[in-house]
Amino acid sequence: xxxxxxxxxxxxxxxxxxxxxxxxxxxxxxxxxxxxxxxxxxxxxxxxxxxxxxxxxxxxxxxxxxxxxxxxxxxxxxxxxxxxxxxxxxxxxxxxxxxxxxxxxxxxxxxxxxxxxxxxxxxxxxxxxxxxxxxxxxxxxxxxxxxxxxxxxxxxxxxxxxxxxxxxxxxxxxxxxxxxxxxxxxxxxxxxxxxxxxxxxxxxxxxxxxxxxxxxxxxxxxxxxxxxxxxxxxxxxxxxxxxxxxxxxxxxxxxxxxxxxxxxxxxxxxxxxxxxxxxxxxxxxxxxxxxxxxxxxxxxxxxxxxxxxxxxxxxxxxxxxxxxxxxxxxxxxxxxxxxxxxxxxxxxxxxxxxxxxxxxxxxxxxxxxxxxxxxxxxxxxxxxxxxxxxxxxxxxxxxxxxxxxxxxxxxxxxxxxxxxxxxx
Numbered sequence: 341x342x343x344x345x346x347x348x349x350x351x352x353x354x355x356x357x358x359x360x361x362x363x364x365x366x367x368x369x370x371x372x373x374x375x376x377x378x379x380x381x382x383x384x385x386x387x388x389x390x391x392x393x394x395x396x397x398x399x400x401x402x403x404x405x406x407x408x409x410x411x412x413x414x415x416x417x418x419x420x421x422x423x424x425x426x427x428x429x430x431x432x433x434x435x436x437x438x439x440x441x442x443x444x445x446x447x448x449x450x451x452x453x454x455x456x457x458x459x460x461x462x463x464x465x466x467x468x469x470x471x472x473x474x475x476x477x478x479x480x481x482x483x484x485x486x487x488x489x490x491x492x493x494x495x496x497x498x499x500x501x502x503x504x505x506x507x508x509x510x511x512x513x514x515x516x517x518x519x520x521x522x523x524x525x526x527x528x529x530x531x532x533x534x535x536x537x538x539x540x541x542x543x544x545x546x547x548x549x550x551x552x553x554x555x556x557x558x559x560x561x562x563x564x565x566x567x568x569x570x571x572x573x574x575x576x577x578x579x580x581x582x583x584x585x586x587x588x589x590x591x592x593x594x595x596x597x598x599x600x601x602x603x604x605x606x607x608x609x610x611x612x613x614x615x616x617x618x619x620x621x622x623x624x625x626x627x628x629x630x631x632x633x634x635x636x637x638x639x640x641x642x643x644x645x646x647x648x649x650x651x652x653x654x655x656x657x658x659x660x661x662x663x664x665x666x667x668x669x670x671x672x673x674x675x676x677x678x679x680x681x682x683x684x685x686x687x688x689x690x691x692x693x694x695x696x697x698x699x700x701x702x703x704x705x706x707x708x709x710x711x712x713x714x715x716x717x718x719x720x721x722x723x724x725x726x727x728x729x730x731x732x733x734x735x736x737x738x739x740x741x742x743x744x745x746x747x748x749x750x751x752x753x754x755x756x757x758x759x760x761x762x763x764x
Contacts, residue, residue, distance in 0.1 A: 346383075352372045352375035354447075360730065402684040409678055409681045416670050429639035433729060541593060547716055621660070627643055628668050706739060
């Protein structure tokens with residue numbers, strides 16, 4: 341019977357993950373959410389009653405930081421500038437996200453489940469990216485809000501998927517086996533990712549992608565340094581080529597932004613100097629000064645009218661920086677708890693990276709690259725909300741769910757892989 345419930349949990353979680361990046365099929369996504377959350381709670385209840393094994397803990401520091409962040413967000417409605425709005429956001433962005441984190445943590449119970457979730461995430465991205473490219477090539481042009489989650493959110497989604505490409509190059513159990521087939525598929529998905537990200541017309545996506553790939557390479561080189569010494573060109577050439585491509589695409593996007601939003605002859609440097617977010621951040625800091633410790637209440641647009649009052653731009657309705665946004669919403673205390681949560685995530689992945697088992701170490705590389713890319717992408721925006729926020733949380737939950745179990749299994753086995761065995 342537990343195997344049946346685990347199968348239901350995996351299928352419903354995979355369906356939810358596949359439908360995350362689209363505005364279509366919202367009813368099916370809601371059903372998948374309900375089934376996954378309900379099944380996860382049922383398994384937890386069974387384990388507490390002693391009828392099923394308990395899932396291993398991801399670590400006390402991480403659990404405490406996550407619970408503290410969720411609790412502080414929730415209680416902020418007591419002093420919120422808009423209590424009804426805060427309660428709604430707590431339900432959507434804290435409670436629902438926590439339920440899906442639990443579901444994915446339990447669903448990724450072994451290598452097959454982990455690879456299933458990764459395969460679904462990559463296939464879903466391939467479909468969404470191909471659809472975006474196809475629609476952009478049509479006479480009607482691309483309407484990001486019709487099938488996708490929005491331009492900025494779509495570019496953030498691309499950043500979140502990027503670290504998963506490593507699984508196509510790596511051997512099992514964490515990867516799909518590598519080899520020429522894996523490398524070819526990874527190249528195809530990389531091209532799709534770059535083209536789709538270019539359609540989003542977002543400058544920061546290139547910085548975030550560069551962070552993801554540079555972080556992945558740096559950590560992999562640190563972990564498998566012997567392989568790097570044996571074949572430095574094999575490791576360095578693809579990274580250098582990719583970074584050159586990212587720089588070129590960044591320049592093209594910046595020029596397009598200058599042409600579309602600034603007077604003729606405006607240089608790229610001038611577009612950064614006159615970015616409206618600079619004035620927005622000054623205004624945000626002024627508002628933060630009114631409630632520096634506890635904030636105005638959880639919710640990305642809790643002070644949307646106040647922030648738009650000077651710019652009269654509906655797009656400038658929130659802080660456009662994930663850390664400043666947390667500070668505005670939940671004060672310095674909430675910001676400190678949020679930073680502690682990110683630090684706990686990175687620390688747990690760093691422990692994975694130090695594992696003598698190559699599979700666990702690969703999960704550490706992916707996890708740190710995932711957090712780093714998401715943070716950089718959100719230095720000029722805040723997509724810790726709705727589809728992209730949940731995508732971030734559930735991918736972390738799946739990484740931790742499989743990683744903790746694999747780590748425990750390897751420790752018990754006592755015969756891990758050699759530390760310098762390269763991930764092919």
